[in-house]
Amino acid sequence: MAKIKHRALTSGGTSEKPAKRPRVAWMDESDDEAHSHKINGAEALKSLKFDAQSPRPTKKQKMAGAGPSGSKQAAMQEQRKQLPIALGRDAIIQEIKDNDVTVLVGETGSGKTTQIPQYILESGLARNGMIAVTQPRRVAATSLASRVALETQSQLGSLVGYSVRFSDVSSDKTKIKFVTDGMLVRELMGDPEMERYSVVIIDEAHERTLRTDVLLARLKGILKKRNAVPTEGKGKGKERAPKNPLKVVIMSATLDADKFSSFFGNAKILYVQGRQHPVAIYHTSTPQPDYVDAALRTVFQIHTDQPTGDILVFLPGQEDIESLDKSLQLYAKRLPQDAPGILTCPLYASLPASQQQQIFVPAPKGMRKVILATNIAETSVTIPGVRYVIDSGKCKEKRWVGRGVGGGFDTLLTRDITKSSAWQRTGRAGREAAGSCFRLYTEDAFSALPLSAEPEIRRCSLVASMLQLKCLGQDLEEMEFMESPDQEGIAQALMALYLLGALDDRKHLTDLGRRMAFFPLEPALSRAVLASVEFGCTSEVLAIVSVLSASSKLFVDTTDSRESAREAHTKFRHISGDHLTVLNVVRAYEEVLQAEGGADGRKASRAALKDWCVRNYVSHRCLTEALEIRAQLREYCERQAIDWRASCGDRVGEEQAVLRSLVRGLVQNTAFLQPDGRYKQVIGHSIVKIHPGSSLCDKKVPAIIYDELVYTTQIYARGVSAIPRNYIAEVPLLKHKGS
DNA sequence: CCTGAGGGC
Known part of the structure; x- marks a missing residue:
């Protein structure tokens, strides 16, 4: 039998009698013999000690700890009591009428977004324009629109519609439009003044x-x-009203309503x-450094x-979920x-859709479903039937670490x-009935958590937003935001746009x-597309850029099948590196697409394509998404009078045009070979190595471009191609380098 | 000699 890596397993189960701390009911019954479903075998799982904290604090208590405005609280709470959404309807409308901006704090299940x-x-506030409702996620925008169309007994796309990338289901009759932010x-x-909308x-x-920021x-x-x-x-006794006034409603589910208000x-x-x-x-009595082990024990405690x-178990990532x-x-x-069984159900974004669907299938009779999920279950996916939540207290966060421009x-x-995340996870246990949440950290640890996450504007690249704002005649560095971006982020974005020739x-x-x-692309990739016009290889660059901006990885590379995957990938390999290798995959995929996409019907063709992907260890999801993106990019090219068919051909050497285009976009992602075999950035000071997953790994070439840097044990460049040094000197702003 | 939070145009 495979050995379990968790060590906190002892024999004797719950023989150790916890005494002093207050115990939850099920802990008090922790008499070994009394367990109805004991776990067989020499190793039994030692129970975890939890402190009860019940009932859940009311909003009032939470708010009291959240902000400085204690005195306002009473009035707000009084107001809240009179506002179960339908009863509060007239009052809400009146407030929106009386004020330009209204902040609406709605708990989950209040129906605020649909009502x-x-x-x-109905109030006539939107007589002159539309009502826009923004959502951070596509699925939310589309499903809410369907719901509201149903409630208004109208056809989706007429009175009520939505608009998300690749799909605009709205018309000139549309009055309520759900959109992604x-x-x-x-x-x-x-439409820089949002003049089509009366209410946002x-x-x-x-x-x-x-x-959103x-x-x-x-x-x-x-x-x-x-x-x-x-x-x-003015002064003539005749009062004038603005011609096309705008109403804004901010909807927030958590504790920072005061921030939006001020x-x-x-x-x-x-x-x-x-x-x-x-x-x-429930919080644990003691800290649990091994949260995977703690989760394992808690699952069986609940189960028995x-x-x-x-x-529903919240874990930070795929690795922990699999373990x-x-x-x-x-x-x-x-x-x-004779005891009820357990059915496990992993859930994370890169899991194939078919496996994600498993969470909606009810467990067979006599089985208990255990869903192991990332943050995806915190906001994006609502899982029916959950009564128990186990919260590891951990998540993963992407953060840009600047080290000079x-x-x-x-x-x-x-x-x-964060606290707000912990409450969100807790709430997932009470969607359908009363539930329990087991936090795998102490109450003290909870108190020490930050209230809410640092907004993205403080930790993500600002390059794309800065460019968009420039197009609106706005300077990001001078605008008033909820939270201002830091100087380093601004400097980085300005430099990036300057090097791309956008500023x-x-x-x-x-x-x-x-x-x-x-273009709906990262600025670096937009730049490569525009450069491809100059070098006559738009067809090739669009194919590559589409794959790079798809949300999933092209090459399937799991631990169990590494050898065969490597072998399958060799036939796509291009001598110059990863970018033209990607192009080879797209070309091969298209050939299969043409061969199979006959009159036999789309289903058979789709199955054949999927089969081809499986055999070649490439992601079908990535390729279908990439082709959709490419179709959209071709439309955008046509609107800019760019010939997307322009091709450099596939003769040896012709691909240099593609690399020259890519260098224009990846200016900041260029590095020269050093004597020690590592690479030094042309701009910036980092010393990088080629990622072991790259086709150029261990190769020594004079200069490289790469898609991204990832820091693990050291700084690795991923998505790498070899380029002649003088391509870097071709970039107008880098004339002095590389020659 | 590695490795994958979640989103968006």
């Missing part, structure tokens, strides 16, 4: 995505302009009660002691035959969650920059 837009529509930012390009509702504002900052400026009372006629000049805050069942909360109901999955299955085998790289590290040396937007912003 408020309808109330506004990124889509509304993009719409600003053609920013939902899930507390998530503080970079795009950009929208909030812009809305402040737009309000000033659109809602200003015209000054002519950002918008102490806007009114309204509270809407939710329909959430009570959740009992608690009534039916599925368990816990294995352990659970091993122990589940040892449950007595041009020398930055991304890290992806496990860290503690001139006076920080003014260039024609090139305007054309770059037009």
